[in-house]
Amino acid sequence: MPTVPILMPQLGESIAEATVIRIDIAPGGSVDADQEVIEVETQKATMGVTTLCRGTVREILAVEGETYAVGSTLGLLDVTEEEVARTGVETLEAAAETREVEQQQAAEKGEENLHFAIDDDSYEERQPVVEPSVRGLPVPAGVKGAHYISPRMRARMDEMGLREADISAVAGTGAGGRVTVEDLEKFLDYIETWPSSHASPMRLAVADAMRRSWTRPLATVSRPVRLDRVLDHRGKLDPKPGLTLYVLRAFAIALSEDPASSGFLIGERVVHPRAFDIGVAVQVEDGVLVPVLRNVDTMTLSELTNVYADMVDRARRRRLREEDTRGGIATVTNFGTFGLTHGTPIPLPNETLILGLAAGVKKPVWSDQVEAFIPATEAELIVTFDHRVVDGGGAGMLLGRIAEHLQRPEEL
Template sequence: MSANGRTARPHPMRLAVADAMRRSWTRPLASAGRPVFMDPLIKHRQNSPLRPGITLYFARALALALAESPECAGYLVGENILSPKTIDIGIAAQVADGVMVPVLRRVNERTMEELLEDYNRLIAQARRRRLAPEDSTGGIATVTNFGGFGLTFAAPMPMPSESIILGVGAVTKTPVWSDEVEAFIPISKANIVATGDHRVVDGADIGRLLKRVAELLQRPEYL
């Protein structure tokens, strides 16, 4: 025991997370955020018999936006930026002593219905710490829903092997003026924040990517 109290060796997963974040922090990182109106998504989810998780909507929107802006999906190796062959998106899942990140494959090419079974299976396996190695590697970007902890804003860090991460904040009600009814009406919104490797993406790139994600989420029936 030290003079400051009891010492204990962290869980191996905590050590793995610490090492990953240390390696990620060696890069110059830039973050930007904006609000997203959530009422269309919430209504679509309530009316869907599938009831997909909110995070899956954001993963699908991010994948479509990255497919349109491949410069945001690249990864710096030496003096070259490598472009991915497929848009595979990691989903951060909180577990005891750390985080596991299962990876959904070809997210831009598959519908929400096609993705849902894999999403539910991978999240369940991650929370039981039973992810196979092939299900947790090869992602080009990650979505993390920090809103599940009641947070409205955070600056997540991308995985060392990825150049960008998208964070989703808690949904809140905000009064917004409506010219149609000439009154303030409650609107659901959430903040989204992207952090990227500044050697690969600039603030303008992140801003355009977030704008496109927000646009896609206004028409969730087409995701």
């Protein structure tokens, strides 16, 4: 009986692997075509692996908790000849025959071409293969830090999947305080018995993004903003937009008035945005996802409300598509929902700006109209920016424009 593999699919352009988190089939069970049989987790979402045709499960090769590269065989199905003919799927037997023919042709080609290592008529430039990381750990990028790391030490770090930030807690005994391999091994032995937990793909993705972000000179400025008019306007609407959406709209409009603020530096060029697509940070289990809302400067609050609700729901269920998280020029994060009155958000590596909204606080504010202090709700607006592209004055003016737009919520 023909055998058809259950393969780890290509889950996105930049995704080379995924971790199996649940297996819903067992040997001997029957499956239909396009049936979701295995759930896997990437750095951004959970997705289902489906079958290509009807059949009976012969063997499950995948193990829950293990990470597999795209194209890996996760299981095997016994199928009928009729099903193969109906669906056109490639069986393991057919694939083996194809490889045998190709190898034979390659051998014959090699015998004909005895004088040259490369046949110019048939040479094809091969692209480098994307190697999956080991057990979900990010592949070391080898970015040099401020202190010297010997080739021997760097080779050991690469073997273990470690970055320079990972050894910051290790005290160095080498020349000039250099961390040696012996220092690293001693430190790892020291913490061997400490309580620990496995870092999820989500946590590793966040850590990797923050490491790359921090290679730039980042700066943060803030200013208070009155929210009373926004709160009054929000109370008159049904459904009521969240404060995040008001800030998102004001941010997009302010950036459209000065696109240079959201440009990013590439060599000697500042590249400006072609669309004002802005991400929103959504807290999920063990990390943060940033779905991107498109053309925010041209959308109304009511339009944003529906799109935002759908994006947040899919983010929390880990059902975002790769295109839902790409192409943002900036991000908004509302950490005020956790009662925080100040913070220093860090922009994503591919973005120049991130705007944070802190919790609103009732404060006495002087009113020239009544010549007395009156209660008002204020919150801090905080922007962190790439100081190579934006200066403190420019960031301050950007916050000023955002604050002005928030005083006219009916125009958002």
